[in-house]
Amino acid sequence: MKIRVERDGLADAVAWVARSLPSRPPVPVLGGVLLDAGAEDGSGEALTVSGFDYEVSAQCGVPATIADGGKALVSGRLLADITKALPNHPVEIAVDGSRMTISCGSARFSLPTMPVEDYPQLPSMPQLAGELPGEIFGEAVAQVAVAAGKDDTLPMLTGVRLEIGEGKVTLVATDRFRLAMREFPWEPNESLGEVAVLVPAKTLNDSAKTLGASGAKIELSLAANDGLLGLSGTGRRTTTRLLDADFPKYRQLLPTEHSAAAIIEVDALVQAIKRVSLVAERGTQVRLEFVDSSLRLSAGGDDEGSAEEELPVDYTGDAVTIAFNPTYLLEGLQAVRTPRAHLSFTTPSRPALLKPVDEDGNVAPGYLYLLMPVRLPG
Amino acid sequence: MANRLLMVKADGSVLVHSDGGSYKPLNWMSPPCWLIEDPDIWTVQNKAGEKIVITIDEVMHDSKHELGVDPGLQKDGVEAHLQELLAEHVTTLGEGWTLVRREYPTAIGPVDLMCRDAAGGSVAVEIKRRGEIDGVEQLTRYLELLNRDPRLAPVKGVFAAQQIKLQARTLAEDRGIRCVVLDYDALRGTDSNEFRLF
Numbered sequence: 001m002k003i004r005v006e007r008d009g010l011a012d013a014v015a016w017v018a019r020s021l022p023s024r025p026p027v028p029v030l031g032g033v034l035l036d037a038g039a040e041d042g043s044g045e046a047l048t049v050s051g052f053d054y055e056v057s058a059q060c061g062v063p064a065t066i067a068d069g070g071k072a073l074v075s076g077r078l079l080a081d082i083t084k085a086l087p088n089h090p091v092e093i094a095v096d097g098s099r100m101t102i103s104c105g106s107a108r109f110s111l112p113t114m115p116v117e118d119y120p121q122l123p124s125m126p127q128l129a130g131e132l133p134g135e136i137f138g139e140a141v142a143q144v145a146v147a148a149g150k151d152d153t154l155p156m157l158t159g160v161r162l163e164i165g166e167g168k169v170t171l172v173a174t175d176r177f178r179l180a181m182r183e184f185p186w187e188p189n190e191s192l193g194e195v196a197v198l199v200p201a202k203t204l205n206d207s208a209k210t211l212g213a214s215g216a217k218i219e220l221s222l223a224a225n226d227g228l229l230g231l232s233g234t235g236r237r238t239t240t241r242l243l244d245a246d247f248p249k250y251r252q253l254l255p256t257e258h259s260a261a262a263i264i265e266v267d268a269l270v271q272a273i274k275r276v277s278l279v280a281e282r283g284t285q286v287r288l289e290f291v292d293s294s295l296r297l298s299a300g301g302d303d304e305g306s307a308e309e310e311l312p313v314d315y316t317g318d319a320v321t322i323a324f325n326p327t328y329l330l331e332g333l334q335a336v337r338t339p340r341a342h343l344s345f346t347t348p349s350r351p352a353l354l355k356p357v358d359e360d361g362n363v364a365p366g367y368l369y370l371l372m373p374v375r376l377p378g
Numbered sequence: 379m380a381n382r383l384l385m386v387k388a389d390g391s392v393l394v395h396s397d398g399g400s401y402k403p404l405n406w407m408s409p410p411c412w413l414i415e416d417p418d419i420w421t422v423q424n425k426a427g428e429k430i431v432i433t434i435d436e437v438m439h440d441s442k443h444e445l446g447v448d449p450g451l452q453k454d455g456v457e458a459h460l461q462e463l464l465a466e467h468v469t470t471l472g473e474g475w476t477l478v479r480r481e482y483p484t485a486i487g488p489v490d491l492m493c494r495d496a497a498g499g500s501v502a503v504e505i506k507r508r509g510e511i512d513g514v515e516q517l518t519r520y521l522e523l524l525n526r527d528p529r530l531a532p533v534k535g536v537f538a539a540q541q542i543k544l545q546a547r548t549l550a551e552d553r554g555i556r557c558v559v560l561d562y563d564a565l566r567g568t569d570s571n572e573f574r575l576f
Contacts, residue, residue, distance in 0.1 A: 176574045253575050281479055303478045303494075351575060372573045375477065 001070030001095040003037045005047055005062055007104060010091055011083040013060040016210060016236065017051040018076035020058055020203065024039045029118045033076040034374050035093070038069030050122055051076055054241075056203050057122045072100050073114040075321035082109055082242035123239050125230045126223030129164070129195075130188035134233060138212025140171050140182040143335045143367060149175035150255075154177070160201045161230075164195030172250055173201055178328050179250060179370040180335060182366035188220075198243040207231050207238045254370065255353060258344035260317025262290060263357060266333050266341050268311055272297050273333075276307040285289050285374045286326040291319045299326070301377070322348040323374050332369040348373055379435045384420070386413060388445070393419045394432065421550055456562070460491050461505050461564040464538065468493055470565065471503065471536060471558060489520045493536075500524070500533040509539030509557065514550045521555075 017033050025031035038049040047064035051057065082102060083091070090103040095113060102109040117257045149157030154176075163170040169186045172179065181354065211218045211233045221230035227242040277286050279300030289296040295313040300306035322345060333341060338356035344364045345352035354369040382404070382468040383395040390409035411424040418576070420432040461480060464470060468477045474496030482492035491503035502524055504517035517535050535543055535555040537546070547557050 172576065176576060177572075179575060248576055303492075349573060370575065372575050374573060 001037050001072055001093065001232045003047060003064045003066045003094075004090050004092050005064040007086050007088055007091050009062045009084070010047075010049075011080075011086065013047075013049045014076070014080045014083045016060055017049045017058045018080035019206065020053070020056040020238075021051050021076040022053050023077070025053065027118075028232040029073060029114050030120075031076055032073040032114050032119065033079055034071060034073050034116065034119055036071045037064060038066045052120055052122050054120065055200075056238065056240045058238045059122060059236070070095060071116045073116050073119050074100055074111045078111065082111075082371070112242075123228060125232065125237060125239065126221040126226065126228050127191075129192045129220045130186070130187060131217045132169075132186060132220055134212035134214065134216045134218045136184055136212075137218050138208045138327060139337065140169075140184060141208035143337065144171040144173045144180045144182050145201040145205040146173075146331045146335050147175060147178045147180035147369065148173035155243055156198065158201055159198035159245070159247070160204050161198050161247045161250075162204075162348070163194075163196040163198060164188055164192060165196075172247070174248065174250060174370075177325065177372050178332065179253060180332075180368070181250075181254075181370075182367045184366060190221070193347045195222060195224050196247075197222065197229060198231055198245060198247055200240060200243060203240045204229075207240070211236060211238075253351070254368070255344075255346070255351060257346075258353065259346045260290065260320055261342060261344040262295065262316075262317070263314040263361065264341055264343055265311075266339055267293075268315035269297075270330060270333050272309045272311055273326050273330055274299075276309055279307045280326055281356055285323040285326075285376075286329065287321055287323045287376065289319075289321045290315050290317070315344045320345070320348065320375065322352065323376050324352075324371060325374055328371055332371055334366065335369055338364065345373075348376055379433075381438070384432065392420075392430065394430075418431075456506060457507050460507070460538075460540070460560060460562060462566070463562075464560065465491055465504060466504070467565060470560070471538070472496060475501070484520055484523050486519060486523060489524070495534070500530045501536055502533050503536045503538055505560075506537075507541075509537055509542035509546045509550075511543070511546050511549055513537060513539070514546050514553070514555065517550075517555060518553060524525040 014033060014057055021031055022348040028054045034050045047062045048059060049062060052274060058318040069361045086107060087105040089106045091102060094101045098113050100111045100113050131302045144160055147315050148160060157175050162173045167185055167187060168183050170181065172181045208231065211231055217230055218233045228239055229242055230237060230239040241299055273286055276297045276299040280286055281304050286297060286299045290313065293312060294313045296308060298306065332354045336354060336356045340357040342355045342357050343352060351370050351372050354371060355369050356364040358364040385393040390411055391407060391431060392413055393403040393406040395403050401482040407422045407430050411422055414421040418434050420431040420434065465477050465480045468475050471493065474493055478494060478495045480491055481488040489502045490505040491560055493501045493503060495501050496523060501516065502520055504513055506513045514537055517537055521533055521535045527532045537550045537555050538558040538560050541561050542557050544560060550557050
């Protein structure tokens with residue numbers, strides 16, 4: 001193999017493919033990225049960079065001048081670190097025997113390669129389900145993935161449930177303390193029908209963010225029976241294994257009515273929560289006291305010091321004090337993505353609902369963040 | 379003949395190990411049993427008349443170690459978990475109690491739990507799996523230091539353990555430290571009182 005490729009394109013491709021590689025792979029080849037120059041599909045002058053660890057696969061094409069085609073497998077982390085650090089000159093990659101030489105400007109690296117024949121075959125893309133607007137999908141996934149559980153003792157909680165049907169896509173995630181749900185209209189290919197799958201939240205969020213960033217279309221492919229989801233766009237494709245777990249029956253958790261509601265300025269509240277929660281030891285709680293048209297925030301106690309702050313608020317309902325985990329509340333406020341938000345609740349021990357508010361002051365449909373309060377002291 | 383490890387324990391048991399099979403010996407005799415050591419041949423016999431006869435061709439290594447009185451097995455993790463559980467269910471120590479924090483820092487090391495009792499008084503809690511005298515001494519040192527802090531004083535002490543030795547209990551109570559015996563399984567079984575969606 002002997003090729004020449006632009007530094008930026010190569011560094012981006014390798015970084016994207018290597019990001020999902022395991023840091024301590026059970027088999028060393030799974031920590032590698034595969035460089036394939038002059039793929040046999042006849043697409044010509046292109047280098048394909050791929051990675052796969054049996055859970056997630058990623059593949060990315062880079063334009064290249066190919067003097068001599070071939071394949072090579074090298075450590076993904078190392079190659080990502082090297083390409084990122086290279087000066088901005090064309091990069092020449094050559095494989096001779098069992099070593100790969102990377103030359104760029106006056107820098108020269110020589111890496112050991114791993115046997116290509118030991119590398120697993122990447123899964124092929126499942127059946128195309130349809131095209132999604134990249135920006136909307138990326139935003140929706142980020143808004144929902146924030147509520148997914150980080151701890152894999154309960155695997156069903158580490159995923160985002162993706163439901164397709166009735167002319168819309170529904171994304172939901174919950175960690176038992178909060179639940180985020182986003183819906184947007186979408187028509188998949190006719191052959192798909194109604195589907196619901198559970199996708200690992202972190203992987204989906206990473207993929208949706210990078211693929212949707214350029215505002216391009218994302219192609220969603222799905223093989224629910226084989227447990228595989230694929231996303232592709234702008235020369236990149238990735239697949240991930242679906243989680244084989246039952247998602248909780250979440251619809252019944254959504255409150256249908258409330259006795260009190262407030263329209264809040266998100267940014268002002270976020271700043272205030274960050275300030276008062278400085279005294280809330282390890283994110284214990286921040287208390288929200290709604291009285292008439294004011295919201296009094298307080299945190300801490302006699303032992304670690306206390307803080308309070310008052311904000312004007314548009315509030316309807318009886319005076320209520322309700323307490324939340326400040327981190328969860330902040331994440332919810334930041335996921336709403338509108339300057340103002342609608343917070344509704346019934347009692348200090350029942351879940352509160354956070355929704356976006358449009359410019360006219362009405363609750364905007366499509367997103368909700370359900371948050372369980374924490375127990376008030378005493 | 380194969381290479382074997384022969385182990386004779388102080389209780390009289392004899393075990394024949396190979397370099398595999400994890401903790402399981404190839405063959406063994408449980409006490410009470412008697413070992414008759416003849417040159418090149420060992421005979422282990424119990425009162426039922428069962429015998430293991432071991433033929434020894436070559437001794438590669440022979441050593442004897444007194445392990446002394448067994449101090450008991452201390453498993454890591456349980457103590458930390460007890461602390462976590464008790465922090466979650468601090469009312470186990472008394473109705474109306476609240477947690478100030480786990481690992482409350484002092485100049486001589488962290489106190490396991492710092493709490494407030496129902497009346498608002500500070501209480502330092504030392505948690506052990508087995509409550510012995512040195513644990514009481516440790517808590518006494520913490521209490522002495524904590525009582526110098528005007529924001530906390532007076533600080534009472536609670537010595538909490540899965541089992542508390544009589545001597546440790548006597549010493550603790552003499553110093554005004556309350557002893558609490560913890561039931562690990564009951565604490566573990568208690569559901570957290572955090573609100574959850576489901």
